[in-house]
Amino acid sequence: MIETIAAFARWSQLTANLILFGSCVFFAIIGSQKTIFETPWVMRLEKGFPWLAGAVLLGLIGILATTTSEATANLANFWSPAAWLKIVQQTQIGHIWVARALLACVLLGVILLFRRIHRERWHYFLWAGVASLPLIAGALMSHSSADEMSFQAVAPYALHILFAGVWFGALPAFLFILYSNHSEPGKPSNLTIANYLKKFSAIALPAMVLLVVTGLIVTDRLVETFYHTLVSSPYGWLLNAKLSILAIILVIAFQARNKWLPMLLEGNTQQNNEGVIHLKKWVGIEFILALLLVLIATILANTLPAKHTMIENWPYPFRFSISATWDEPNVQEMVWSGVVLFLVALGTVWLGAKNNWNKMKRILVPGLLGISSMAIALPPLAIEAYPETYLKPTVPFDAISISNGFRLFSEHCANCHGPQGKGTGTIVDPEVRDPTDLLTEEHTAKYTVGNVFHQLSQGIPGTKMPGFAASLSEDDRWDLINFLHALSRGFDARLLGSMIVPESPVIASPVFNYSASDGSDGNLKDFRLQKNVVLVLFSWPQSKERFFQLAASYDRIKALNTEILAVPIHALNEQELQQIVSIAPFPVVTEGWSEIKDSYWLYRRVRTVPDLSRKGMFPGHMEFVTDRFGYLRARWVAQFEGFGWQNISALTLQLTQLNQEGEIMPPPGDHAH
Known part of the structure; x- marks a missing residue:
């Protein structure tokens, strides 16, 4: 229950803040003519600004209450201002919350101060600037700042949120324009609507590009090199859902910019009305999808990042590894052939749009070519994987573990692999593979520590290598792996x-x-x-x-x-x-x-x-x-x-x-x- 309330508080606070920020940016961009600020649709939207600012503040209170309850593991503290005060006074999270709450109060005060006076364009610039401050302060609570509280860590996340606000926050303003009543004085014509949207589009396109770029930077920091977690962890699945929704939104935005918006500028009245109908429908859908996207983003921001996730059970019998397969016969040729075919698939998208192919053909041809390209390029990069492939060691790599692994190796492994792991044991049966050289052969590309753990636990078919799951504890098996790791590093150290x-x-x-x-x-x-x-x-x-x-x-x-x-x-x-x-x-x-x-x-x-x-x-x-x-x-x-x-x-x-x-x-x- 607390988790649900916390998610709703974070979502409502962020949504309200983004709409305030984006709407003010939108008005600042289109407000070259002061008369626009007196139109009914603008005034109607502005009436909601104080409520949105209040929602930001109320959402922050909800965040404080749920954070206190979760941090103290006491449900009663959800209703205890005294417990809230301790969190505020004694924790870094509390200090950041105070800054966010103060900035939210400033935002509410500025909106109330200027709402009743004759509006100038610079007022919206001011409101947008003040509305951006709680968003920037909120970046200090992100995963990006958890590992390192620095400008380099926080700035990409803060910019990502602001670019999201420029796009998402303007959608309600679009809808207010499109749904203005025909009987209202000052109702914008189709040409006026198009001009408004054209002005904003000049800013929205680079904002969306930068939104994607900063999102990739933030994601890379939270994933690091463990990209397998994107298909095997809660963080990864949430991120995939977020990206899927974003892809749909981008398609809608592309259609709006390149098809329906031009219908308002050119053509007859029927085309104008058709363009308005499409925009009403699809911008509304885009806004609903954006609300869902923000909800997933808030849940994602409070989910264990991929780089910290322990994948205890890899669900697939294979994994992709360029480093392990690239030098194998025919791999490079197959991969590059697949890449070329994928580029051809992208080319057919452009070709279909240029030659006005029917919808079925425009989807089917690039789709089949894209699937074929992956069928050619990906299989050569696949290697066998086990449930433990991405399991992370639970025992630190230190002298105690290495020394214990040394003892275990001498007791259980040296008879076959030799006292130094060189694979010098004698195997009489010609059908059985010789012991692996654990000292001088390179295994890092094909064998993760999880793979080695699996082989130590279950044995290796076709060899005399037995499984030790029944005879050695999990810690002992990790000690053996740490010893083998030190053995390999020690051989590399001969170059010192x-x-x-x-x-x-x-x-x-x-x-x-x-x-x-x-x-x-x-x-x-x-x-x-x-x-x-x-x-x-x-x-x-x-x-x-x-x-x-x-x-x-x-x-x-x-x-x-x-x-x-x-x-x-x-x-x-x-x-x-x-x-x-x-x-x-x-x-x-x-x-x-x-x-x-x-x-x-x-x-x-x-x-x-x-x-x-x-x-x-x-x-x-x-x-x-x-x-x-x-x-x-x-x-x-x-x-x-x-x-x-x-x-x-x-x-x-x-x-x-x-x-x-x-x-x-x-x-x-x-x-x-």
């Missing part, structure tokens, strides 16, 4: 060296929790946007000389906005720890070291030592540099790369270079993709 590649962050550093000898604790992410981190994986006492060197240079390194974290690769006894602490002025990790060691060991490889056979070597000393944005930028493996950072100046040069870089990519996400 002791010198960073400028402005090229690619590999995310596995995050971890730790406690240290100096009493400090935290997470690697705590250093983001603040400091670089030099992670030193060491063995004792083999790394003693390096510790003396780092200790002597610690102040110099700290001055470069960098922290050192030392991580043992073997358990330390109390005596060893005391020896290290007496040397090291930087934190030595005492809890969490095992998970960190397991994770960063996967990133040990260098180009000259790929280390792919057997269990793999474990260098006695490795150092990694993570930049302040969370990316692994350089690595020195003492056993493989010689002198390296023993020259402290070589290390400080890399840190200096990192400090000169700005943010190139946003910090990496918390989950594997």
Whole structure:
């Protein structure tokens, strides 16, 4: 019940505000002659302005009441002004609501102030400007501003609403003109109607184009790269419904502009009247559809955005992926053939209009060509999908998960895939496919993490790969996937060296929790946007000389906005720890070291030592540099790369270079993709 009241409050408030704004814009555009403001149809529409402004304010009160009830999970607070006041005083939503309510009061006051005086054209410009302010303030409550309250995030949504108002808000004015009584003095002639609509059409067309453009920008931000959600989530279905209604409205607007409006300007009286009849009918339908469109838009604005939607059950046995199929035989030829045929289909639309084809032919020919083009272009891009294909990991990609996945892999998978995932297990049966190389082969285009989860859970037909749904928990399976993800990233990390590649962050550093000898604790992410981190994986006492060197240079390194974290690769006894602490002025990790060691060991490889056979070597000393944005930028493996950072100046040069870089990519996400 509360949800229904909330939806009605948001819809009525937005609809009233849009009509006020759009009607005033319309009057400002056509009002070159002052006498128009004294005509009965204008005066009749203006009588509704105070009521519309009141509806804006009343709708905002309804929004506050329902928001309070939902936020406090207490239905009684719907009627409690005291509870409303707490929301207003203590929340950002409440502060924005106050701004919207004040602007709505200003709007009502301005309309009442100027309504009874002789109207000038500039009054409508003023009303339109004041009516736009609650709409702009409402953009601060949008999904666009939820992730980032900035001009770049809010401006496209605010412009989208204003362009919608320019079009939608003017429709009632159109209808008032068209339905003016013939017996009324001052009733506009058909030619006058056409001139009014022509003036507005010059503004309405670019407004509609910009409405679509800003809508695409907003949608892209709320969908990001997860376009599959458009056909598998409530947000997607609502958006599809909105776009379908908008397509019908655009067709009506096209007909009105290019067919029925010219009938008022040219031809005989019969054509004039026919044009008016069509406009009355279809602009009325357009207005009803627009009301429905605004209702869907308000529901959409309060539905979980597509980019945050968890698709737990993909309903189709296939998905489309250009990256996974583009290099397959004949795919490019088929796709481009389909694109060409689709362009031909669009050409037949123009050809049918030019040659006055009958209605059946104008629909049938482009329709058949369009369907044929998709039948040619889309199947080559389709690949197999599972219910879990777009499932997102529920376990973060961190050292604990990777380490647990390492243990599970060794226990359940290494017998076939080999200890390093190279697919080295022996399969005697020639009918059974060899184990997959999980280390060096690229699988990202064809295999989403959801696909891998499905295969881990259900097994792979035609192979010895069993399903683990019965033997491993869901979290354990995600841990295995995180390990495989780190395994693949680790192989890619062989391209790293002791010198960073400028402005090229690619590999995310596995995050971890730790406690240290100096009493400090935290997470690697705590250093983001603040400091670089030099992670030193060491063995004792083999790394003693390096510790003396780092200790002597610690102040110099700290001055470069960098922290050192030392991580043992073997358990330390109390005596060893005391020896290290007496040397090291930087934190030595005492809890969490095992998970960190397991994770960063996967990133040990260098180009000259790929280390792919057997269990793999474990260098006695490795150092990694993570930049302040969370990316692994350089690595020195003492056993493989010689002198390296023993020259402290070589290390400080890399840190200096990192400090000169700005943010190139946003910090990496918390989950594997």
